Amino acid sequence: xxxxxxxxxxxxxxxxxxxxxxxxxxxxxxxxxxxxxxxxxxxxxxxxxxxxxxxxxxxxxxxxxxxxxxxxxxxxxxxxxxxxxxxxxxxxxxxxxxxxxxxxxxxxxxxxxxxxxxxxxxxxxxxxxxxxxxxxxxxxxxxxxxxxxxxxxxxxxxxxxxxxxxxxxxxxxxxxxxxxxxxxxxxxxxxxxxxxxxxxxxxxxxxxxxxxxxxxxxxxxxxxxxxxxxxxxxxxxxxxxxxxxxxxxxxxxxxxxxxxxxxxxxxxxxxxxxxxxxxx
Amino acid sequence: xxxxxxxxxxxxxxxxxxxxxxxxxxxxxxxxxxxxxxxxxxxxxxxxxxxxxxxxxxxxxxxxxxxxxxxxxxxxxxxxxxxxxxxxxxxxxxxxxxxxxxxxxxxxxxxxxxxxxxxxxxxxxxxxxxxxxxxxxxxxxxxxxxxxxxxxxxxxxxxxxxxxxxxxxxxxxxxxxxxxxxxxxxxxxxxxxxxxxxxxxxxxxxxxxxxxxxxxxxxxxxxxxxxxxxxxxxxxxxxxxxxxxxxxxxxxxxxxxxxxxxxxxxxxxxxxxxxxxxxxxxxxxxxxxxxxxxxxxxxxxxxxxxxxxxxxxxxxxxxxxxxxxxxxxxxxxxxxxxxxxxxxxxxxxxxxxxxxxxxxxxxxxxxxxxxxxxxx
Numbered sequence: 001x002x003x004x005x006x007x008x009x010x011x012x013x014x015x016x017x018x019x020x021x022x023x024x025x026x027x028x029x030x031x032x033x034x035x036x037x038x039x040x041x042x043x044x045x046x047x048x049x050x051x052x053x054x055x056x057x058x059x060x061x062x063x064x065x066x067x068x069x070x071x072x073x074x075x076x077x078x079x080x081x082x083x084x085x086x087x088x089x090x091x092x093x094x095x096x097x098x099x100x101x102x103x104x105x106x107x108x109x110x111x112x113x114x115x116x117x118x119x120x121x122x123x124x125x126x127x128x129x130x131x132x133x134x135x136x137x138x139x140x141x142x143x144x145x146x147x148x149x150x151x152x153x154x155x156x157x158x159x160x161x162x163x164x165x166x167x168x169x170x171x172x173x174x175x176x177x178x179x180x181x182x183x184x185x186x187x188x189x190x191x192x193x194x195x196x197x198x199x200x201x202x203x204x205x206x207x208x209x210x211x212x213x214x215x216x217x218x219x220x221x222x223x224x225x226x227x228x229x230x231x232x233x234x235x236x237x238x239x240x241x242x243x244x245x246x247x248x249x250x251x252x253x254x255x256x257x258x259x260x261x262x263x264x265x266x267x268x269x270x271x272x273x274x275x276x277x278x279x280x
Numbered sequence: 281x282x283x284x285x286x287x288x289x290x291x292x293x294x295x296x297x298x299x300x301x302x303x304x305x306x307x308x309x310x311x312x313x314x315x316x317x318x319x320x321x322x323x324x325x326x327x328x329x330x331x332x333x334x335x336x337x338x339x340x341x342x343x344x345x346x347x348x349x350x351x352x353x354x355x356x357x358x359x360x361x362x363x364x365x366x367x368x369x370x371x372x373x374x375x376x377x378x379x380x381x382x383x384x385x386x387x388x389x390x391x392x393x394x395x396x397x398x399x400x401x402x403x404x405x406x407x408x409x410x411x412x413x414x415x416x417x418x419x420x421x422x423x424x425x426x427x428x429x430x431x432x433x434x435x436x437x438x439x440x441x442x443x444x445x446x447x448x449x450x451x452x453x454x455x456x457x458x459x460x461x462x463x464x465x466x467x468x469x470x471x472x473x474x475x476x477x478x479x480x481x482x483x484x485x486x487x488x489x490x491x492x493x494x495x496x497x498x499x500x501x502x503x504x505x506x507x508x509x510x511x512x513x514x515x516x517x518x519x520x521x522x523x524x525x526x527x528x529x530x531x532x533x534x535x536x537x538x539x540x541x542x543x544x545x546x547x548x549x550x551x552x553x554x555x556x557x558x559x560x561x562x563x564x565x566x567x568x569x570x571x572x573x574x575x576x577x578x579x580x581x582x583x584x585x586x587x588x589x590x591x592x593x594x595x596x597x598x599x600x601x602x603x604x605x606x607x608x609x610x611x612x613x614x615x616x617x618x619x620x621x622x623x624x625x626x627x628x629x630x631x632x633x634x635x636x637x638x639x640x641x642x643x644x645x646x647x648x649x650x651x652x653x654x655x656x
Contacts, residue, residue, distance in 0.1 A: 028462075043485075044458055061555075061562050062656040126357045130368075220325060220355020222558065230356070231325065231560035234474075236456035238482040239654040 015049055022046055047241040052248065055241040067242065071228065071249040075256075078212050078224035081140050082257055085147025086208040090201065092148065093155025100156075101163040101189070102181065111160075118153050122146065122211070126218035143221050147211035151204040158200025162193025198265050205261040209254050225249050315348035318532060320513075321360040321369035325353050326557040328569035329473060329511070330373065331550040332395060332577070336539030338553050345531035361387055364514055371532060376509035376592075377599045377610045378428040383619060384611055388517040391620035393533050393585035393628075394592075395540060396576045399507035400472040401432050403499040404457075404479065409466055412497055414440035414504055420466035423453040431610055433469060435506035435602040436499070445605040457482070467499070473572035477565055481655045490653060506602075508595040510576070513585070517618050526624065533628035537584055541637050544578050544644055547571055565655025571647050578641035583629040587620045 025041030039045060056068040064070075096114065100107040129142055166188050174184045216226030229246045236243045322330050333351055336342050342349040352369060354360060361379040364372035365387035374382075376391065383389060403422075405411035411420065414436040422437075422444075424430040437444045444450065451465045457478050460468035470476040476498070484491050501507040513536065519525040543550035551567045559566060577584055599610035632639050 040462065042462070044462065060560070062652075123357045126355075127359065127362065130355070130358060130363075218355055218357040220353050220358055222325075222353060227325075228560075230455070234455045234561070235478070235654060236454075237458055237461065237475075237478040240458075242654075 018046065018049060022048065044240050047244060051241040052244040055239075056245050056248075067245050071225070071245055074223065074225040074228045074246075075249045075253045077140070078209075078216065078226065078250075078253055079256065081144045081212040081216075081224060082147055082205075082208045082253070083260075084141070084144040085211055086151050086205055086257070086261075088144065089148035089151025089153075089204055089208060090155050093152040093200075093204070094159055096152070096156040097159035097163055098185065100160050107160070114153065114156050117149070122150075122214055123218060125149065126215060130219040139219075139221050140223065142219060143212055143215035143224070146215035146218075147208040150207035150211035154200045154203035154207065155197075158196045158203070159193055162196030162200075163189045165196065166192045201261050201264065202258065205257045206254065209250075209257050213250055213253075225253060315343060315346050316528060318342070318347045318349045318371070318528065319352055319369040320349055320532075321352045321354070321358070321363045321372040323354045323360050323373055323375075323511070326351075326554060326559050327474075327561060328551060328554050328566050328573055331543045331554055331570055331573065332536055332540035333373070334539070334553050334557060335542045335546075335550050336535045339539070339542055341538040341542070342532070342535035345535050347528065347531055347535060349532070349535070361389055361514055364389055364516060367516070370516070370528075372514045373511050374514055375428070376512055376595050377431055379512070379514055380596070380599060380615055380619065381428060381610050383615060383617075384613070388617075389514045390517045390520060390618045391512045391587060392515045392520075392529055393513035393536065393625050394509055394587040394620075395513065395536065395585045396509070396511035396573075397580055397584075397586075397588065397591070398576045399432060399501055399510050400572065400576050401429075401501055401507070401510075402470045402472055402476055403433055403436070403467045403501075404460065404470045404476060405467040405497045405499070406460075406463070407495055407497050409497070411467060411499075413499060415442065417467060418442055418447050420448055421451050421464070422448045423451045423459055423465040423468040425453050425469055428610065430469070430604065431598065431602050432501040432506050432508050434604050435508075435598045436501055436504045438602055439504070439506055444603070445607070450605055472500075472575075473569040477568045477572075477651055477655065480651045481562075481565065481653060483653060490651070506598060507591075508598055509587075509591055512587075515624075520618070520621075529624045530627045530631070533585060533625050534631050537628055537632050537639060538637055540577050540584055541632075541639065541641070543570060544574050544641050547574060547647060562652070562655035564650065564652040568649040568651055568655075571649050574644065575646050578644040580640055581642075583625070583639040584641065585625045585628070587622055587625075592620060 022041045025038060027040060027042040029036055029040035029045075030038035043051075056071070057066055059065060060067050060070050096110065100110055126146060129145055163185075170188055170192075171184065174188050179187065212224065213226035213229070215221070216224045217230050221227060225246060229243070229250065232239075232243045232246045320333060322333070324330075326334065330351070333349075337349050337351060352363070359382070360369070360372035361374045361382040363369045365382065371392075372389070376394075379387075379389060379391070403414075410416065417437055417440075422433070424433050434444045437448065442448060451459065453459060453465070453469055457468055457470065457475050459465045460479070461482060468475070470479070479491055479496060480493065482491055483489065484495070513533065515529055516525070520529070547570045548567065551563065551570045554566050554570070555563060561569075580586065582588065596611065596615060600612075600614070601609065603609055629639050
């Protein structure tokens with residue numbers, strides 16, 4: 001309940017800042033020595049929030065569906081891509097982490113490439129895999145691959161750190177019980193890794209959203225919120241509020257995914273508490 | 281021998297007649313049965329710029345040639361000619377200078393149909409700025425899109441005696457025209473069929489009405505003499521050695537030709553086709569675009585899609601000589617190999633003429649389109 005209040009408070013503060021800046025800010029922005037310090041506050045650059053909300057209610061095109069249904073549908077489409085990408089990325093990241101923990105050689109051989117993978121610009125990657133869709137799987141799965149590509153990284157690195165976190169005493173204790181690698185993993189390493197896993201998953205969730213949105217823009221995949229942002233931004237000249245409806249959708253999508261990821265923590269957290277009770 | 285052949289032909293005709301239903305095409309399909317799947321990579325999302333292809337699919341012009349054409353939409357990072365060269369598409373729509381640059385880097389592609397005979401690139405300034413020609417850009421902030429879309433502008437400035445790297449301030453432009461409206465830049469790059477219309481769909485805060493053409497000055501590279509060829513159909517050069525692909529190319533061009541002719545005569549119907557394809561741009565904007573695009577295709581004295589040697593030469597020459605701000609030219613040497621050919625288009629034109637299609641559009645008159653606020 002309190003959390004909800006905080007969220008609402010945050011929203012109110014944002015609205016206050018936005019409209020407040022529009023009230024006091026220079027419509028032409030503040031430029032000092034040719035460097036833009038503050039953005040323009042005119043209606044073309046920063047439409048009133050009321051206008052954006054009103055635009056949500058009006059039809060997208062004459063006689064068409066209202067914008068909010070279009071944005072909502074696009075968000076759901078991208079949510080599907082994000083979830084698919086997130087799950088695939090998380091599984092790949094987990095497997096990589098376990099592999100790297102198990103074999104020193106794998107860690108030494110793979111970790112640099114895992115890190116290197118994130119320095120490859122998405123714009124170079126996207127066209128490469130853009131043609132995959134259509135025959136083997138639907139076009140949108142290509143975008144999910146991009147989302148997964150961004151999402152696996154924090155999981156792999158965070159989880160590896162977590163799996164390596166138990167102290168030597170713990171590992172030796174397991175060994176004294178004659179527990180094999182698998183048992184040590186299940187009983188010791190995985191529970192110990194959970195505190196590392198959660199922040200990693202949150203990062204992965206955010207990365208998956210970014211990957212999905214950017215991937216859509218990059219490959220031009222139709223149906224999602226990324227594509228909608230590009231489509232609407234072409235109309236920014238005459239209908240600036242419309243662009244912000246799509247951006248609002250993307251922001252809401254990010255929040256929903258963050259919420260879903262924290263829901264994921266709930267059962268695992270309960271598990272962790274039980275572990276604590278047992279150990280006490 | 282002849283009798284056997286005749287008999288087998290008769291048998292197949294009978295067979296065809298036997299399974300013939302109302303939807304059986306009258307012209308023979310490629311293998312006498314299933315249509316051949318063909319992929320065409322577009323440069324961008326569905327919009328009236330590609331209406332000819334969309335209409336050819338929708339009106340069955342490709343299907344009657346035995347082709348099942350799938351249109352692939354473009355995206356921010358999709359380079360059509362690369363998609364074609366990689367074999368992920370059978371044909372691609374691309375601007376000539378950009379495609380020639382890709383050719384120089386090893387893309388094995390050939391221009392087989394120059395459906396846009398004219399360039400649609402403008403540079404737009406405020407009327408009250410006094411800018412009327414490229415020479416007036418000196419000392420001004422000049423918006424451009426970069427990524428190979430800017431060479432007509434650079435050629436125009438070079439021709440006017442300006443050094444694009446020194447005499448003007450170049451500004452990277454966004455998808456919209458806000459920068460010009462806010463006077464952050466003095467001249468903005470605009471396509472006649474898209475961004476220029478966006479300006480005329482915006483409300484002038486001073487009057488509360490839409491801006492009109494009287495508010496702006498248009499610098500048209502066609503009249504400045506630095507226009508370059510734009511949308512063309514590119515085919516895979518290696519595959520053009522294969523007789524089957526040659527035949528398919530003729531069929532594809534014939535279907536495309538019919539599509540563009542259909543959109544010339546039925547601009548509003550084509551607008552509706554594009555809107556039905558899920559374009560997010562409004563109806564009046566799409567009709568404007570259809571009309572402007574028709575102007576780029578028609579009239580076509582030599583037949584739509586014919587590559588005009590003089591225009592080709594001008595494009596190549598400008599590509600070789602125009603330097604951008606970093607001193608690079610589009611091309612470093614004359615295009616090698618089969619960069620373009622009218623062979624397949626001529627066959628398509630002959631067949632189209634035989635079918636009674638007007639491939640010249642001599643009597644084409646552009647319509648006057650009224651834009652509504654926001655293009656709705």
